Structure formats: C-alpha cells, structure tokens
Amino acid sequence: MATEAPTAGEYIVHHxxxxxxxxxxxxxxxxxxxxxxxxxxxxxxxxxxxxxFLIRAANKATAGVPGxxxxxxxxxxxxxxxxxxxxxxSAESRKFVAPVALTVFLWIFVMNSMDFLxxxxxxxxxxxxxxxxxxxxxxxxxxxLNGTLGMSIGVLLLCLYYxxxxxxxxxxxxxxxxxxxxxxxxxxxxxxxxxxxxxxxxTVSHGMRLFGNMYAGELIFMLIALLGGTATVFGFVGHIIxxxxxxxxxxxxxxxxxxxxxxxxxxxxxxxxxSH
Amino acid sequence: xxxxxTLIAQLVVFFILxxxxxxxxxxxxxxxxxxxxxxxxxxxxxxxxxxADLSHAEKKVVEELRKARESAGDVRGAAEKQAATVIDEARxxxxxxxxxxxxxxxxxxxxxxxxxxEALRDQVANLAVAGAERILRREINAQVHADLLANLxxxxx
Numbered sequence: 001m002a003t004e005a006p007t008a009g010e011y012i013v014h015h016x017x018x019x020x021x022x023x024x025x026x027x028x029x030x031x032x033x034x035x036x037x038x039x040x041x042x043x044x045x046x047x048x049x050x051x052x053f054l055i056r057a058a059n060k061a062t063a064g065v066p067g068x069x070x071x072x073x074x075x076x077x078x079x080x081x082x083x084x085x086x087x088x089x090s091a092e093s094r095k096f097v098a099p100v101a102l103t104v105f106l107w108i109f110v111m112n113s114m115d116f117l118x119x120x121x122x123x124x125x126x127x128x129x130x131x132x133x134x135x136x137x138x139x140x141x142x143x144x145l146n147g148t149l150g151m152s153i154g155v156l157l158l159c160l161y162y163x164x165x166x167x168x169x170x171x172x173x174x175x176x177x178x179x180x181x182x183x184x185x186x187x188x189x190x191x192x193x194x195x196x197x198x199x200x201x202x203t204v205s206h207g208m209r210l211f212g213n214m215y216a217g218e219l220i221f222m223l224i225a226l227l228g229g230t231a232t233v234f235g236f237v238g239h240i241i242x243x244x245x246x247x248x249x250x251x252x253x254x255x256x257x258x259x260x261x262x263x264x265x266x267x268x269x270x271x272x273x274x275s276h
Numbered sequence: 277x278x279x280x281x282t283l284i285a286q287l288v289v290f291f292i293l294x295x296x297x298x299x300x301x302x303x304x305x306x307x308x309x310x311x312x313x314x315x316x317x318x319x320x321x322x323x324x325x326x327x328a329d330l331s332h333a334e335k336k337v338v339e340e341l342r343k344a345r346e347s348a349g350d351v352r353g354a355a356e357k358q359a360a361t362v363i364d365e366a367r368x369x370x371x372x373x374x375x376x377x378x379x380x381x382x383x384x385x386x387x388x389x390x391x392x393x394e395a396l397r398d399q400v401a402n403l404a405v406a407g408a409e410r411i412l413r414r415e416i417n418a419q420v421h422a423d424l425l426a427n428l429x430x431x432x433x
Contacts, residue, residue: 099301
C-alpha cells in the first residue's frame with residue numbers, strides 16, 4: 001500500500017485478513033493455536049463499553065421520572081423482558097435468560113455498528129501506529145466466524161443446560177431417543193440422529209446467519225471503497241451515492257441481525273424448556 | 277473464514293458479559309420499572325377515588341341546595357300566611373272600632389235630639405202657660421195650679 005497501489009484483489013484480501021497471534025494469515029482452516037487479536041480486542045472493548053453504559057443506567061435507575069438515557073435503556077429492557085416472557089415459560093430461567101438476551105442484542109448491535117466506520121479508517125490508523133504498512137486489522141467482530149460461532153455455541157450450551165435442568169438427565173436422554181418420531185425401539189437411532197442434526201443445524205445456522213450478513217455487508221463496503229479508489233469523477237460520485245445507500249440500508253441489517261440473534265437465542269432456550 | 281481459538285475466547289466473553297448483565301444491570305432496572313408501575317397504578321387509583329369523592333360531594337351539594345330552597349319556600353309561605361292573618365285581624369279590628377264609634381256617635385246624636393226635643397217641649401209648655409196666663413190674668417195661680425200644669429206638660433210629651 002505504501003509504495004505501490006494494491007490491485008483490487010490484494011486490497012480486499014488484505015482487508016479480510018485478521019490481525020492474529022501469528023502475524024500472518026492463518027493457513028489451516030482450523031487451527032486452535034491461533035488467536036484473532038482484532039476480533040478479541042473489539043468484541044471485548046465494545047462489550048465492556050456497552051456494559052459500562054448499562055450499569056450506569058442501572059445504578060441511576062429510580063422509580064421517579066426517568067431521564068432520556070434511562071428511558072431508552074428501560075425501553076430496551078422492557079422489550080427484551082416482554083419477548084422473553086412470551087417465549088421462555090419459566091420465571092426462574094428468565095432471571096438469567098432475559099439478561100442474556102439483552103446482552104446479546106446490545107453487544108451484537110454495537111459490534112455490527114463497527115461496519116459504519118469507513119472501511120479504511122481504523123486499519124489505516126493501525127498501520128500508521130505500528131509503522132507497518134501491511135499490518136492487518138478487521139474491526140467488525142461479528143464478521144468473524146469465530147465471534148459469531150462462539151456466541152451461538154454459548155447459546156447451545158445454555159440449551160443443553162436447561163434441557164437437563166428442566167427435564168432431568170434421564171428425561172432429556174429419553175427425549176433424545178423418542179422424539180420426534182415416537183417411542184418404538186426401531187426408531188431410537190433415527191430419533192437420536194435427528195436430534196443431533198437439529199442441535200448442529202440450529203447452532204451453525206445461528207452463528208452463520210449473523211456472520212454471513214455482516215461479512216457480506218463489510219465486503220460491499222470494501223467494493224464501494226474500491227469504486228472511490230479509482231479516483232475518477234465516476235468513482236467519486238459512485239462511491240458517495242452507493243456508500244450512502246448501502247450505509248442507510250445497513251442500519252436496518254445491523255439492527256435486524258442483532259434482533260434475530262436475540263430472538264433465536266430465546267427461541268432455542270425456550271425449546272429446551274418444552275418437552276416433545 | 278478460518279476457525280481458531282478466538283471462538284473459545286468469544287464463548288467465555290459471552291458468558292462473562294451475560295453474567296455481568298444478570299448481576300448488575302437487569303435487577304436494578306427491572307426493580308425501578310416495577311416500582312414505577314406500582315407508583316403509577318397507585319396514582320391512578322388515587323385519582324379514581326378523588327373523582328368518585330368529587331362526584332359524591334357534588335351530589336351532596338345539589339341535595340343540600342334543593343333542601344335549602346325547599347325550606348326557604350316553606351318559610352316564605354308561612355310568613356305570607358302570617359302576614360295575611362295579621363292584616364285580616366287588623367282589618368277586622370278596624371271595622372269593629374269604626375262600628376263602635378259610629379254606634380257611639382249615633383247614640384249621642386239621638387240623646388242630643390231628645391234633649392233638644394224636651395227643651396223645645398218645655399219652652400212650648402212655658403209659652404202655652406204664658407199665653408194662658410196672659411188670657412186668664414191672675415185667675416190662675418202658678419203655685420196652686422202647678423199640678424195641673426205638670427199634667428199638661430206630661431201630656432204634651
């Protein structure tokens with residue numbers, strides 16, 4: 001980037017490479033010794049900032065007339081509490097599940113919103129700071145499959161926990177072999193296979209849906225940036241028009257995907273409470 | 277899109293954030309919301325009660341007004357009746373006094389006429405005696421004939 005302009009392909013590949021603990025792009029598809037430092041930093045940083053504001057609102061919360069910020073937080077809490085009440089029919093479980101849903105919604109919303117920063121802003125600052133013109137940095141933690149699958153596996157663990165807690169170990173194992181097709185011994189393997197596929201599909205689709213949306217959104221911002229990068233009148237005007245339209249549309253996606261992830265979290269945990 | 281240890285870290289972060297929310301964010305806000313809901317419910321109930329009290333008081337006022345108006349009407353009726361009675365009595369008394377006065381005046385007038393008549397009769401008797409005296413000259417003694425003259429006077433009555 002410093003000496004000669006990268007090709008479009010190089011530009012995009014560079015932008016889609018994580019800053020990880022090895023310092024270069026990860027070769028293997030799965031490598032448990034590698035950490036994506038950028039995803040970790042931004043997700044933890046944004047999570048802490050979000051919780052900081054939430055705790056501030058919670059500490060100031062009174063039964064009197066609320067301020068605007070308190071009212072906004074209360075609207076969110078009410079919304080999540082209502083949804084949780086409608087989906088998870090156990091007041092005891094809701095004490096943890098509803099806060100989980102609120103956390104997930106706000107955290108994902110804020111992480112998704114990193115897409116609104118110009119695609120080159122933080123990576124450029126990072127390159128200047130480190131003095132390495134090829135330093136990698138990705139700023140949207142939800143456009144990293146590790147980030148989204150990490151959360152969806154968290155939801156899966158919660159589902160398993162509540163399955164065992166509500167139905168008891170034997171009750172749940174019984175259900176694994178007798179639902180959804182019936183209690184005949186010949187159907188046990190089919191039922192079990194079906195249940196395993198269900199859990200796998202739920203979890204993978206849960207994480208993949210968010211990842212896919214944010215990854216695609218990020219990619220389109222990069223393509224639009226490439227348009228402006230041509231430094232022609234057409235490219236400049238096109239960048240402004242396309243960038244504005246996509247950013248506005250992306251507001252919808254950012255909020256919608258956060259909401260969908262939260263709702264599916266509630267639905268999956270709600271299913272763990274219901275016997276077939 | 278490679279998988280690596282970030283996934284595990286994210287999983288842990290997910291639970292930590294959720295736990296913090298459950299511990300420090302959710303309960304105070306929900307508590308405040310519930311308290312406010314109760315406050316508002318109490319306020320609405322108090323407003324309803326005040327409204328009921330007000331309408332009750334209004335009804336009472338109307339009733340009292342009606343009663344006051346009624347008793348005022350009674351008082352006025354009684355006063356009018358009494359006034360009429362007083363006037364009637366006064367009128368009767370006046371009529372009685374007038375009749376009495378008229379009667380007294382009539383009696384007095386009658387007595388006066390009688391007195392005048394008697395005086396007139398005396399004078400006529402005297403005149404007749406004087407005339408007879410003049411005719412008879414000395415032949416009649418006033419003292420001797422006093423009885424006679426008294427009889428005469430009696431007959432003239």
